[in-house]
Amino acid sequence: MPSGARVAGGFLGGMLLVLLPMLLALGDPYWLDIVTFAYLMAGLAGAWNIIGGFGGQFSLGHGVFFGIGAYLTAILYTEAGWSPWITLAPAMLLAVLVALLISWPTFRLRGPFFAIATMAFNQVAFVLVNYLDWPTNGPRGILIPFRAGLANMIFVQRWRYAVLMFGFLALVTGIAVLLRRSRLGYALLALREDEDAARAAGINVLAAKLEGMAISAALTAVGGALFAMYLRYVDPPTVFSLSDIGVRFALLSLIGGIGTVAGPILGAALVVPVENWLRSTLTGLWPGADLVVLGAAMVLAALFLKHGIVGAAADLMGRRTRR
């Protein structure tokens, strides 16, 4: 087991590496936007990975917690004038509350049944928010007026958003690193492998799942809030989109390496730029072609990168050392 100092060193080194693309993109607004969004998605995938990867609970309902963060921040900011920094607290709290309510019944389900049930909650949230005129403004969504200022989390210079998202990613990754070496982290890993064996080792399986889900949901809500302030517009099809949000977190983790600290970051680093590039080059030729190519790439990843980029790299290293 690596010592605490080595893990801290690895974390700081890794974060510096992650910072590099932002520094390179500083002069280029197009790339800066991509890097900013990749940081946000990496942080969100990392938050999902806490319960989905470490705990093996394949939630496809994290769009609900994301939506809570986005909508609560948008509503409290536009209606009550709360600073988005302050709204993070109630957003996290509400997300945890809803996460526990959703998890209580669904944690009795295993494997695909859990995934399907959580996905259903995402759709329920979509319908609800879309239907309600108050407080979510229904299908019209909420437009956040541009009033620049640190307290408003709205910036003129785009690089400040990149720093903000980087901070979120660093926070999520730091928590994941600490968790991976903690009692709760090991409980989640154990119950992912075998619930009966975990119980025999003294682990309260339901409690550990709920704790992991609560941390994951709270961080996802923070990501949702940042997303709302970055886009300055929230509406139901954007926030509760399964392909762009709810399932995306799981997908990025899968491609990068599920259950590893670096996996979600690598997944986002690969998918977000490629996706943007495909969209800008292929959409002009044939609308939707980018999605076809992206879908095919994901099928290939599922077939040949079973343990993600992290797993493939570990395999390569292992083969080299064995030789």
Next chain:
Amino acid sequence: MTAPLLSVQSASKRFVGLLAVDSVSFDVSAGEMVSIIGPNGAGKTTLFNLLTGQLQPSGGTVRLRGQVVNRLGPHRRARLGMGRTFQIAKPLTRLTVLENVLVGAFMKHRGLRAAEGKAVEVLAEVGLLDRARHSAGELTLSERRRLEVARALALDPEIILLDEVMAGLNPSEVDAAIELYRRLNAQGLTFLVIEHNLKVVRAFAERVIVLDHGVLIAEGSAETILATPAVIEAYIGRQRA
């Protein structure tokens, strides 16, 4: 007189139409090595699951050090000092051997360093220290069985329930396993064991409990029990037929 470490009073388990365990009572004192034998389907594993909390009894009580534990889940009983292994070993395959034991060690030791220390100590005890950094999925059957015992030992148990830990082992592995359990027993650990191999039962247990069709049909020292006609008929006789 102090209360026995483990006390079972008319424990029963009914699965719809089948009475799998029928009013079984027995005590295990601290420091004992007790075997449960009986033909396939006699209810041995069901009885184990009642003791460890995997299943809720339909009737009767289970006491650990005098405390009724009927309503406590398996993790609570594990923390109270009742360790167990599974008939089919359940290694946490994608974790390392050390991490497998660490999971249990965290229950009694706060902080990674303390838990790691405990895990290393336990691995040395069962002879798996040289495999500590391997993934548990790579272990051989006999190593997996040792890992199960190590995971239980990490919680400093007072009693360990072993469910057929000798099945599938070769003779030298069986001898090594017997030696391990005897050594742990000499250190004060109590064992309750389901075992099919009568040679092992003779070498291992001081006291034998015989189950047949969910009923406790005999209880006594290994020599007397293995010479009892009812036992021979229920168990040995049927196997030879």
